[in-house]
Amino acid sequence: MFRNAKREAGKEGQSRKGKMKLEVYADRMSQPSRAVIIFCKVNGIDYTELKVDISKREHLTPEFAEINPMKQLPAIVDGKFKLFESHSILIYLACAFPGVADHWYPADLFKRSKIHSVLYWHHSNLRRAADTYVTNTTILPTLGHPSNQQAAAEAEKLLFSSLSKIESFWLKGDGPFLLGGNQPSIADLSLVCELMQLEVLDEKDRDRFFGPYKKVQQWIKHTRNATSPHFDNVHIILMKVKEKLTNKPLMEANHGGARDIEKRWRSRM
Amino acid sequence: MFRNAKREAGKEGQSRKGKMKLEVYADRMSQPSRAVIIFCKVNGIDYTELKVDISKREHLTPEFAEINPMKQLPAIVDGKFKLFESHSILIYLACAFPGVADHWYPADLFKRSKIHSVLYWHHSNLRRAADTYVTNTTILPTLGHPSNQQAAAEAEKLLFSSLSKIESFWLKGDGPFLLGGNQPSIADLSLVCELMQLEVLDEKDRDRFFGPYKKVQQWIKHTRNATSPHFDNVHIILMKVKEKLTNKPLMEANHGGARDIEKRWRSRM
Incomplete structure (x- = not known):
């Protein structure tokens, strides 16, 4: 469902060899979603933004439960790796993408x-x-x-x-x-x-x-x-x-x- | 005040060269305090347990605010480094003490x-x-x-x-x-x-x-x-x-x- 929703990719993306592009499941109405999206954009992380429309209850669908069984946003999929909770996502992205500045x-x-x-x-x-x-x-x-x-x-x-x-x-x-x-x-x-x-x-x-x-x-x-x-x-x-x-x-x-x-x-x- | 309270040191402590002994400020009535103390004991971390008696409101004293301005337990002091919030303490201890098993x-x-x-x-x-x-x-x-x-x-x-x-x-x-x-x-x-x-x-x-x-x-x-x-x-x-x-x-x-x-x-x- 949300797979067909608006996709937005970083323009100056840094990609990693042999890795599929990072997927960010988010709704910009949620503040932790916004933090993760801003982080990706600022750091030039090559990602696909998949809108999970909260107003359409897409986060409660069985399809999204496969991404995050807690049915909350944001969540990411990086290759075979799935992760939720915005702080753990931010830490993961900072460590997994070598182009992210140390600060x-x-x-x-x-x-x-x-x-x-x-x-x-x-x-x-x-x-x-x-x-x-x-x-x-x-x-x-x-x-x-x-x-x-x-x-x-x-x-x-x-x-x-x-x-x-x-x-x-x-x-x-x-x-x-x-x-x-x-x-x-x-x-x-x-x-x-x-x-x-x-x-x-x-x-x-x-x-x-x-x-x-x-x-x-x-x-x-x-x-x-x-x-x-x-x-x-x-x-x-x-x-x-x-x-x-x-x-x-x-x-x-x-x-x-x-x-x-x-x-x-x-x-x- | 709490500096004169009960002190309990790990018996099989691992110490680090040139480092002062880790200080753990805790009251065993608080569940995150217990988690940090158990972690130290299980991993043989050489520490001094300083009881901050919540029932005596010692955590609200100016003296303890020097350790943790949020006036909460647990908190640690490792040399000149002060830290609070039990999860960040557990992560720090796992990284700072080389004897802690990877799991x-x-x-x-x-x-x-x-x-x-x-x-x-x-x-x-x-x-x-x-x-x-x-x-x-x-x-x-x-x-x-x-x-x-x-x-x-x-x-x-x-x-x-x-x-x-x-x-x-x-x-x-x-x-x-x-x-x-x-x-x-x-x-x-x-x-x-x-x-x-x-x-x-x-x-x-x-x-x-x-x-x-x-x-x-x-x-x-x-x-x-x-x-x-x-x-x-x-x-x-x-x-x-x-x-x-x-x-x-x-x-x-x-x-x-x-x-x-x-x-x-x-x-x-």
């Missing part, structure tokens, strides 16, 4: 271990907070569904705490990136892509979160610049959602559009 | 990537489910506090789903360990230590969870045997809590004991 996932054990530390921390903090908050304050109310206020309040607290930790600890070094780096790592890309989903919040609410954190604001810009123009290109779909939410409340929009976005958001991973 | 964290990129996949999956599934369920069905009611029934119900669903995925997917290979391994990896150790906290549940409830999953039951036994006698020794504190919960309900126990356990559980990470 993305340094060979040095100490630097690499710190990046692991950020990535695991991210799972229990920023990822959990941002997702729960956006769902309960923006998506569900916009769609006219009841939201869990307690969950939103807890997520808000965790989101502030996560942003504060990024500002005061992960960004405390000399460089503009996490852990004091002068160039981004896979951790910068993953965390910034996560924060990008806050773009769909009401502007005042977004300012309330980001306002106190100047370093975080700069870091997002630096990550965006370091991965330009791919960062913006891959986020186009999110910006379209933001536009709809801002200018054209979904409840007042045509039903087809609202249903489409509802499906996308509800199935998001 | 714990294989050098092979494909095997290693699959282990990363399990570990990241674990964070958003089993870890979240087990923790939320135990807290809301056992700890809070035992202490006479109101619990969140909705959270417990969602956690129960995620816990069954996680166990089912372990049974049908992660354990589907020929070997007795995750990913078809014949020997355990750091993923086996981390996930089994997580499941061990279900020991404090009511027996019928525990049977309800584990009953349908025969492979999971066997896998826990295999992991325990492969890390014997350290596995049982490090879990003694959890078994004491289980005993108290089973034979002597906390609300009827002396207040000191109940308060002590409440503090421990409430501060658990």
Whole structure:
């Protein structure tokens, strides 16, 4: 099914002898999908992007379960090797493709271990907070569904705490990136892509979160610049959602559009 | 403060020339702390265990914030290098100590990537489910506090789903360990230590969870045997809590004991 969907190959791809082209199964509505796609594009990895349309529930089909039995995006197939979970994919790509610059996932054990530390921390903090908050304050109310206020309040607290930790600890070094780096790592890309989903919040609410954190604001810009123009290109779909939410409340929009976005958001991973 | 607490060094320690002895900051009441301690013991890593007593809120002190600004356990200091998040610690130890057998964290990129996949999956599934369920069905009611029934119900669903995925997917290979391994990896150790906290549940409830999953039951036994006698020794504190919960309900126990356990559980990470 999704095999017939839009395919997009890297233009300046680096290929490996005797290897079939890497397949990336993704929907750009999912933030970890976007991180993997941006990573491939920035590093000139020769890949085929296979859209698994969440709004059409393609990720729940038996066909996709052959790729990822957890039915989540993104997933990759590299020859006979299948892998899911975006952080493990990013690490794999950085190691498997010799053209990827060291700063993305340094060979040095100490630097690499710190990046692991950020990535695991991210799972229990920023990822959990941002997702729960956006769902309960923006998506569900916009769609006219009841939201869990307690969950939103807890997520808000965790989101502030996560942003504060990024500002005061992960960004405390000399460089503009996490852990004091002068160039981004896979951790910068993953965390910034996560924060990008806050773009769909009401502007005042977004300012309330980001306002106190100047370093975080700069870091997002630096990550965006370091991965330009791919960062913006891959986020186009999110910006379209933001536009709809801002200018054209979904409840007042045509039903087809609202249903489409509802499906996308509800199935998001 | 915790520097004067109980110190326990590995007996058959492997040391590295010119390196100070590894310091492990832990409280055996925390399941990731137990995983790291068992790993050190099984692999004969020469370390000093520094107890950071959660019940005394030692993890929240400025002194411990110097070790881990996230104020969570476990954390390590290896010479000048500080690290937290148990999965990143386990990976670091497996790479930094040459005596650690390859099966714990294989050098092979494909095997290693699959282990990363399990570990990241674990964070958003089993870890979240087990923790939320135990807290809301056992700890809070035992202490006479109101619990969140909705959270417990969602956690129960995620816990069954996680166990089912372990049974049908992660354990589907020929070997007795995750990913078809014949020997355990750091993923086996981390996930089994997580499941061990279900020991404090009511027996019928525990049977309800584990009953349908025969492979999971066997896998826990295999992991325990492969890390014997350290596995049982490090879990003694959890078994004491289980005993108290089973034979002597906390609300009827002396207040000191109940308060002590409440503090421990409430501060658990």
